[in-house]
Amino acid sequence: MIEPLIVEHLSDKLSVFVGLEHPDEKQDSYVVFEKTGSTRSNHLIGSMFAFQSYANSKFEASVLNQKVIDAILSLEHFNRVVSVKLNSDYDFTDTETKRYRYQAVFLIKHY
Template sequence: MVEKIVKDYLQSSLGIPVRLEEEDNLGNEYVLIEKTGSGGEDHIKRATLVIQSYSTSLYGAASLNERVKAAMGKIIELDDISRCELNTDYNYTDTARKKYRYQAVYDIVHY
């Protein structure tokens, strides 16, 4: 499951909570990962992952997003990941819950 691979990698790289779903008491900065699409052919799988960076300020969320992008730029070093490409990233502040967040969308090819 590529989500678990990315979760464990980012948790280790960033040193903050990285989860696949929201939990109570995650702290002021954390990252959520969600798979929004997938496919595959000839035993090679593709996935689109959304990585949301949460913080207490817009600047904090943007800074965390940059840290996520730097870490994801090196995820190709893992044996299970053969390609990781940033599709887009943008401010995605949750106005209903008044939480600052940035969102980065990645296209990943994995085994």
Template sequence: MIEITIKQFLDGQMSVPVFLEKQSNSPKRFILFEKTSGTKKNHIKSGTFAFQSYAESMYEAATLNEELKEAIENMIQLDEISNISLNSDYNFTDTETKQYRYQALFDITYY
């Protein structure tokens, strides 16, 4: 399952915890990600993944987002990954909870 592959890779690369779902007692800084769509063509899978970088300030969230983007791009070294493309990234502060976050969307092709 590609989500597990991504999480395990990021666990070894990021300076903050990485989660697939929000924790009830989340730390101040963390990464949350999910697969938002996927497809399969000629036995090759691809998906769009949303990565959210949470931090205690806008600056820290933006800095964490940059660290995350570099780590994601380094995933190309994995045998399971054949292509990584940054779709977009932007400020995605949660106005309901008042938590600063950035979101980066990546299109990832994998086996």
């Protein structure tokens, strides 16, 4: 499982809550992520993750999204991680909750 490494790494790099579920307490800004799929070949796992950056304004969400992108790309320095590829990132404002958010989707190959 690569998720604990991602949570720890993002928590070290960012000054906001990072988790697999939304925080219990209201936060102005935070990041949640989920695995959306995976593959396995020759003991190498390819995991697709969607990272959602929430903030009080579209600009703040976009800035947080860029910080998430930079932090996730730096995962390549870990021995368990073979490669990190940003597939896409985009405005993903939550129309139901009226919260600004951006989403970045990555393919992370790891052991």
